[in-house]
Amino acid sequence: MPYVNIKITQDEATPEQKALLIRGVTDLLADVLDKNPATTVVTIDEVETDNWGINGESVTARRTRER
Amino acid sequence: MPYVNIKITQDEATPEQKALLIRGVTDLLADVLDKNPATTVVTIDEVETDNWGINGESVTARRTRER
Amino acid sequence: MPYVNIKITQDEATPEQKALLIRGVTDLLADVLDKNPATTVVTIDEVETDNWGINGESVTARRTRER
Amino acid sequence: MPYVNIKITQDEATPEQKALLIRGVTDLLADVLDKNPATTVVTIDEVETDNWGINGESVTARRTRER
Amino acid sequence: MPYVNIKITQDEATPEQKALLIRGVTDLLADVLDKNPATTVVTIDEVETDNWGINGESVTARRTRER
Amino acid sequence: MPYVNIKITQDEATPEQKALLIRGVTDLLADVLDKNPATTVVTIDEVETDNWGINGESVTARRTRER
Numbered sequence: 001m002p003y004v005n006i007k008i009t010q011d012e013a014t015p016e017q018k019a020l021l022i023r024g025v026t027d028l029l030a031d032v033l034d035k036n037p038a039t040t041v042v043t044i045d046e047v048e049t050d051n052w053g054i055n056g057e058s059v060t061a062r063r064t065r066e067r
Numbered sequence: 068m069p070y071v072n073i074k075i076t077q078d079e080a081t082p083e084q085k086a087l088l089i090r091g092v093t094d095l096l097a098d099v100l101d102k103n104p105a106t107t108v109v110t111i112d113e114v115e116t117d118n119w120g121i122n123g124e125s126v127t128a129r130r131t132r133e134r
Numbered sequence: 135m136p137y138v139n140i141k142i143t144q145d146e147a148t149p150e151q152k153a154l155l156i157r158g159v160t161d162l163l164a165d166v167l168d169k170n171p172a173t174t175v176v177t178i179d180e181v182e183t184d185n186w187g188i189n190g191e192s193v194t195a196r197r198t199r200e201r
Numbered sequence: 202m203p204y205v206n207i208k209i210t211q212d213e214a215t216p217e218q219k220a221l222l223i224r225g226v227t228d229l230l231a232d233v234l235d236k237n238p239a240t241t242v243v244t245i246d247e248v249e250t251d252n253w254g255i256n257g258e259s260v261t262a263r264r265t266r267e268r
Numbered sequence: 269m270p271y272v273n274i275k276i277t278q279d280e281a282t283p284e285q286k287a288l289l290i291r292g293v294t295d296l297l298a299d300v301l302d303k304n305p306a307t308t309v310v311t312i313d314e315v316e317t318d319n320w321g322i323n324g325e326s327v328t329a330r331r332t333r334e335r
Numbered sequence: 336m337p338y339v340n341i342k343i344t345q346d347e348a349t350p351e352q353k354a355l356l357i358r359g360v361t362d363l364l365a366d367v368l369d370k371n372p373a374t375t376v377v378t379i380d381e382v383e384t385d386n387w388g389i390n391g392e393s394v395t396a397r398r399t400r401e402r
Contacts, residue, residue: 001175001277001320001322001327002274002275002276003137003175003177003274003275004272004273004274004275005272005273006270006271006272006297007244007270007271007272008270008301008303009269012301013300013301015117015125015127017300017301018117018118018125019117019120019124019125019128020296020300021120021296021297021300021301022120022123022124022125023120023123023124024292024296024299024300025120025293025296026120026122026123027123028288028289028292028293028296029274029289031292032281032285032288032289032292033276033280033281033285033289035276037122037123038121038122039121039173039322040120040121040122040123041119041120041121041135041137041175042119042120042121043074043114043118043119043120043137044114044117044118044119044120045112045114045118045246046118047244047245047246050216050219050220050245051219051244051245051246051247052242052243052244052245052269053220053222053223053224053226053227053241053242053243053244053245054239054240054241054242054243054269054307055227055238055239055241056223056224056227056228056238056241057220057223057224058216058219058220058223059269060216061220068143068186068188068193068376069140069141069142070140070141070338070376070378071138071139071140071141072138072139073136073137073138073163074136074137074138075136075167075169076135079167080166080167082251082259082261084166084167085251085252085259086251086254086258086259086262087162087166088162088163088166088167088254089254089257089258089259090254090257090258091158091162091165091166092159092162092254093254093256093257094257095154095155095158095159095162096140096155098158099147099151099154099155099158100142100146100147100151100155102142104256104257105255105256106188106255106374107254107255107256107257108253108254108255108336108338108376109253109254109255110208110248110252110253110254110338111248111251111252111253111254112246112248112252113252119135121135121173126135141378149318149326149328152318152319152326153318153321153325153326153329155321156321156324156325156326157321157324157325159321160321160323160324161324171323171324172322172323173322174321174322174323174324175320175321175322176320176321176322177275177315177319177320177321178315178318178319178320178321179313179315179319179380180319181378181379181380184350184353184354184379185353185378185379185380185381186376186377186378186379187354187356187357187358187360187361187375187376187377187378187379188373188374188375188376188377189361189372189373189375190357190358190361190362190372190375191354191357191358192350192353192354192357194350195354202309202344202387202389202394203341203342203343204271204309204311204341204342205339205340205341205342206339206340207337207338207339207364208337208338208339209337209368209370210336213368214367214368218367218368221363221367222363222364222367222368225359225363225366225367226360226363229355229356229359229360229363230341230356232359233348233352233355233356233359234343234347234348234352234356236343240307240389242269242271242309244271253336255336255374260336283385283393283395286385286386286393287385287388287392287393287396289388290388290391290392290393291388291391291392293388294388294390294391295391305390305391306389306390307389308388308389308390308391309387309388309389310387310388310389311342311382311386311387311388312382312385312386312387312388313380313382313386314386
């Protein structure tokens with residue numbers, strides 16, 4: 001019954017990549033802790049770049065500066 | 068001051084049902100732990116079906132398969 | 135597959151009360167959203183009173199002041 | 202490497218205010234715990250008012266009532 | 269800068285297994301989304317079995333029943 | 336009614352420092368968003384260093400290596 005939450009910034013992952021993340025995390029928990037995939041829950045939060053801060057500034061500001 | 072977070076997949080709950088969940092959780096905490104409803108916070112996260120995985124696949128894929 | 139997280143301050147709930155919270159939340163989701171109890175996950179976080187702040191002070195400080 | 206999550210109701214903060222929250226939290230962790238801003242992560246969740254409950258009702262209902 | 273949180277019940281993972289989970293999740297995010305391991309944060313919450321509910325009962329009760 | 340969660344590694348903050356974090360975050364939300372301190376909730380999670388990963392390794396391993 002593990003529960004895994006992945007937070008990434010928005011527009012970074014396609015549906016296919018999100019499927020790979022879900023598959024990969026579920027397999028990892030099965031391999032390492034013998035967890036049953038049928039009860040392994042994975043959720044992905046996609047956070048707007050205005051709403052994600054690193055080094056005291058938003059990712060929006062950081063990417064604008066780095067352009 | 069309890070804080071409760073409910074995660075469900077998107078488009079599953081109407082505003083009325085969400086109001087029932089908020090009311091129900093608040094009453095439960097008042098009944099069981101004598102918590103003051105005025106400081107009981109409940110948030111509901113509605114997660115896209117691409118972003119919710121169970122049994123190694125997304126809910127989108129699972130529902131498509133089951134149709 | 136709902137996932138519910140309940141945060142309360144530490145030493146507030148006995149095992150019996152926690153069982154009532156788990157039962158109550160699961161029944162609520164079954165009643166309101168017809169969710170399957172078998173895949174409804176509930177976790178309870180018990181937070182130390184030094185680590186819970188309200189109105190700018192910790193619960194420890196608040197309770198000491200109110201004694 | 203602190204990780205801070207701020208939950209507020211939707212449409213309450215402009216990009217500029219969110220930038221101030223990110224800056225403020227990062228500075229606070231640097232000042233109080235000497236944390237490196239470069240590895241301090243802050244995320245802001247903006248929750249719909251239907252999805253935020255206080256005192257057993259949603260913020261939507263509360264604000265409608267108070268108008 | 270992804271942030272991943274893994275919740276498992278307590279006493280299920282040794283330090284070595286937790287290290288494998290951290291390594292595995294970080295590699296997965298590097299492989300799938302080309303994320304920089306240096307800024308990928310993984311936290312593991314170990315939840316007491318009284319505090320984890322599935323199918324309306326705590327894991328403690330469930331395991332006692334299944335013994 | 337903002338809800339703020341701060342995750343730091345264990346044994347990094349004294350009760351006094353945690354009180355400063357609670358005070359600081361509450362004041363920040365009052366200053367920036369005019370939020371009422373009386374309904375601003377702050378929780379601090381202290382995570383064991385085995386349970387916090389950065390750059391694919393646990394903080395325990397990283398600190399041992401850096402000694």
